[in-house]
Amino acid sequence: MKKIKTANYDICFGIEGYAVLGQYLNEKKYSKIIILTDSNCNEHCLPHFLSNLPTHILFEIIEIEPGEEFKNLEIFTGILQTMTELEADRKSVMITVGGGVVSDLGGFVASVYMRGIDCINIPTTLLAMVDASVGGKTGVDLEGIKNCVGTFSMPRMVIVDTSYLETLNGRQIRAGYAEMLKHGLIYDAAYYDYLKDISNIDFEDLSLLIFHSVYIKNEIVSQDPEESGLRKILNFGHTVGHAIESYFLTQNNKNPLLHGEAVAVGMVIEAYISTQLSSFSKDDYEDIKKTIHNIYEKVQIQADDIEQILSWIKFDKKNYNGNIYSVLLSNKGKAEYDFLISKDLVIRGFKEYLK
Amino acid sequence: MKKIKTANYDICFGIEGYAVLGQYLNEKKYSKIIILTDSNCNEHCLPHFLSNLPTHILFEIIEIEPGEEFKNLEIFTGILQTMTELEADRKSVMITVGGGVVSDLGGFVASVYMRGIDCINIPTTLLAMVDASVGGKTGVDLEGIKNCVGTFSMPRMVIVDTSYLETLNGRQIRAGYAEMLKHGLIYDAAYYDYLKDISNIDFEDLSLLIFHSVYIKNEIVSQDPEESGLRKILNFGHTVGHAIESYFLTQNNKNPLLHGEAVAVGMVIEAYISTQLSSFSKDDYEDIKKTIHNIYEKVQIQADDIEQILSWIKFDKKNYNGNIYSVLLSNKGKAEYDFLISKDLVIRGFKEYLK
Numbered sequence: 001m002k003k004i005k006t007a008n009y010d011i012c013f014g015i016e017g018y019a020v021l022g023q024y025l026n027e028k029k030y031s032k033i034i035i036l037t038d039s040n041c042n043e044h045c046l047p048h049f050l051s052n053l054p055t056h057i058l059f060e061i062i063e064i065e066p067g068e069e070f071k072n073l074e075i076f077t078g079i080l081q082t083m084t085e086l087e088a089d090r091k092s093v094m095i096t097v098g099g100g101v102v103s104d105l106g107g108f109v110a111s112v113y114m115r116g117i118d119c120i121n122i123p124t125t126l127l128a129m130v131d132a133s134v135g136g137k138t139g140v141d142l143e144g145i146k147n148c149v150g151t152f153s154m155p156r157m158v159i160v161d162t163s164y165l166e167t168l169n170g171r172q173i174r175a176g177y178a179e180m181l182k183h184g185l186i187y188d189a190a191y192y193d194y195l196k197d198i199s200n201i202d203f204e205d206l207s208l209l210i211f212h213s214v215y216i217k218n219e220i221v222s223q224d225p226e227e228s229g230l231r232k233i234l235n236f237g238h239t240v241g242h243a244i245e246s247y248f249l250t251q252n253n254k255n256p257l258l259h260g261e262a263v264a265v266g267m268v269i270e271a272y273i274s275t276q277l278s279s280f281s282k283d284d285y286e287d288i289k290k291t292i293h294n295i296y297e298k299v300q301i302q303a304d305d306i307e308q309i310l311s312w313i314k315f316d317k318k319n320y321n322g323n324i325y326s327v328l329l330s331n332k333g334k335a336e337y338d339f340l341i342s343k344d345l346v347i348r349g350f351k352e353y354l355k
Numbered sequence: 356m357k358k359i360k361t362a363n364y365d366i367c368f369g370i371e372g373y374a375v376l377g378q379y380l381n382e383k384k385y386s387k388i389i390i391l392t393d394s395n396c397n398e399h400c401l402p403h404f405l406s407n408l409p410t411h412i413l414f415e416i417i418e419i420e421p422g423e424e425f426k427n428l429e430i431f432t433g434i435l436q437t438m439t440e441l442e443a444d445r446k447s448v449m450i451t452v453g454g455g456v457v458s459d460l461g462g463f464v465a466s467v468y469m470r471g472i473d474c475i476n477i478p479t480t481l482l483a484m485v486d487a488s489v490g491g492k493t494g495v496d497l498e499g500i501k502n503c504v505g506t507f508s509m510p511r512m513v514i515v516d517t518s519y520l521e522t523l524n525g526r527q528i529r530a531g532y533a534e535m536l537k538h539g540l541i542y543d544a545a546y547y548d549y550l551k552d553i554s555n556i557d558f559e560d561l562s563l564l565i566f567h568s569v570y571i572k573n574e575i576v577s578q579d580p581e582e583s584g585l586r587k588i589l590n591f592g593h594t595v596g597h598a599i600e601s602y603f604l605t606q607n608n609k610n611p612l613l614h615g616e617a618v619a620v621g622m623v624i625e626a627y628i629s630t631q632l633s634s635f636s637k638d639d640y641e642d643i644k645k646t647i648h649n650i651y652e653k654v655q656i657q658a659d660d661i662e663q664i665l666s667w668i669k670f671d672k673k674n675y676n677g678n679i680y681s682v683l684l685s686n687k688g689k690a691e692y693d694f695l696i697s698k699d700l701v702i703r704g705f706k707e708y709l710k
Contacts, residue, residue, distance in 0.1 A: 081497065089674055090672050108467075112463075151467055151471070317445050320445060321444070
């Protein structure tokens with residue numbers, strides 16, 4: 001079985017991971033397993049998970065509605081209340097089975113229930129496999145502000161079982177793929193070049209590429225787990241991307257974007273800003289823009305929208321003293337952080353994206 | 356200036372602490388100070404605090420209602436929302452000025468806002484000085500279950516300024532005193548013997564005794580910050596005490612007890628159980644009972660109440676697999692943890708307390 005060892009936990013790849021998990025659960029003598037999942041995963045993923053899990057420990061299932069709009073403090077409170085009703089104690093373990101919303105929420109709940117119980121992540125989406133379930137960032141949105149409330153709290157184990165990807169549609173796969181492109185852009189130019197033409201990638205490739213993305217993410221996180229410096233580079237595309245996502249999430253007349261779709265737009269705009277404030281070449285920017293436009297439908301953004309999206313940027317966690325700080329590319333495969341950027345440049349970035 | 360250094364932060368005693376704090380704030384270049392306080396402290400303590408704080412950093416005040424009934428996830432959510440409105444960022448610092456409710460709530464908010472900002476505690480009650488503001492336990496109650504949701508998150512500094520004690524009434528002083536008696540009972544027999552006759556203690560003594568209590572608490576916490584073992588002994592009196600507190604808090608026809616008042620009852624009952632399950636002597640138990648009855652009015656508890664109080668005990672964080680585990684005394688000044696106790700013994704303890 002392939003495995004990536006982090007400082008705190010193992011990320012197991014493939015169906016052999018369940019045997020490791022079963023052994024771990026029994027050794028730790030957990031009093032109870034609380035499985036957090038959403039209604040989609042409960043139907044499509046949980047049967048596979050439960051039929052593969054070798055343990056006799058009692059489990060309970062908490063199901064939430066799917067979607068980023070439910071990643072909030074109200075649902076967080078509801079899950080905590082349900083856990084007391086289920087008499088979860090400090091020796092209970094949370095297992096999240098789902099995408100990024102489930103692992104972010106479940107990880108946050110686990111990190112504060114009785115001041116912290118163990119959490120294990122079973123990501124079922126590409127995005128959660130390559131990003132959300134690894135690295136210990138947990139949290140919820142607050143009135144649309146992305147991940148405004150949460151903790152750094154490492155899981156005890158992650159199982160990356162790509163058979164869950166068969167339950168996803170193309171849109172969901174492409175959304176997760178954006179984070180993989182990001183890994184290439186900030187850390188590994190050859191990886192990015194390999195990923196550029198998504199039509200070349202088959203399912204078998206994807207499993208190997210997921211491993212490589214998790215490897216890169218872990219390399220970065222292990223050097224700076226609580227994001228005092230280097231880890232910020234994983235935020236490339238997110239200063240603008242989160243603002244776009246928050247805006248679409250809170251507008252009644254817009255369909256919410258998936259996280260990766262918003263980050264894809266953010267990467268184009270931040271790559272453009274990189275040509276203005278860093279040494280990033282115009283050619284590489286054009287290449288990124290073309291790559292993103294080939295994979296993702298262009299998001300319709302009007303002048304009015306841009307103004308309102310900008311008002312969300314102030315909530316980015318990398319900001320301070322009222323200034324916007326962003327991650328920029330100096331070269332393909334190399335990112336730097338703490339660049340002060342202006343709203344004007346972001347507006348120009350949007351115009352470049354829409355051209 | 357007297358100071359206790361912990362592994363992570365300094366506890367400064369006396370008015371000289373403010374100069375240290377001012378220097379610290381300026382060195383850290385915080386973008387903004389968020390002061391959390393309650394309406395009582397805003398009136399009686401904040402003028403003293405602000406007039407002594409040498410800093411030019413902008414501050415904002417968030418005021419909550421006083422009382423344990425407001426230490427919940429609704430107020431927690433409200434404070435977080437207010438912080439986004441005040442545009443607090445990751446380089447902002449939370450300063451709590453108040454009693455245990457304020458430092459528990461503020462510490463929890465600080466530990467999760469943008470995945471964690473710094474927090475500094477200025478305790479204004481005896482209970483907060485000797486217990487709540489030191490040691491990094493933060494949290495809120497959930498539907499009456501004490502501290503069911505929270506984090507272990509160390510403050511960056513604590514200032515113990517006993518001049519705030521002049522704002523307290525005798526009942527509040529006695530409530531805090533219960534935690535000091537506990538420090539003696541679990542760790543230092545001579546200290547307990549010194550504290551027994553509260554009529555001997557004057558204000559000057561109290562300052563020295565607070566220092567000693569904080570010293571004891573820090574000795575214990577520093578060996579086991581996240582309560583995997585030894586730190587549990589600080590919970591002496593709390594298995595039963597928290598259940599009593601939760602019961603009185605959630606009954607409309609009862610006046611809530613102060614935390615220390617409930618713990619005082621809990622200590623008598625758990626000392627009685629110690630005579631049954633551990634080597635604790637009957638004479639020492641009688642001595643504790645007499646001491647508590649001398650200081651605190653006997654709490655009126657009927658047979659009906661006991662039954663309902665027992666139903667709260669199951670939520671104690673030291674429990675697992677549906678069993679109740681408690682801290683017991685083996686000798687005066689010596690506690691041990693993880694004793695399995697029965698509901699019957701707790702009932703007998705209540706009867707002994709009420710005799």
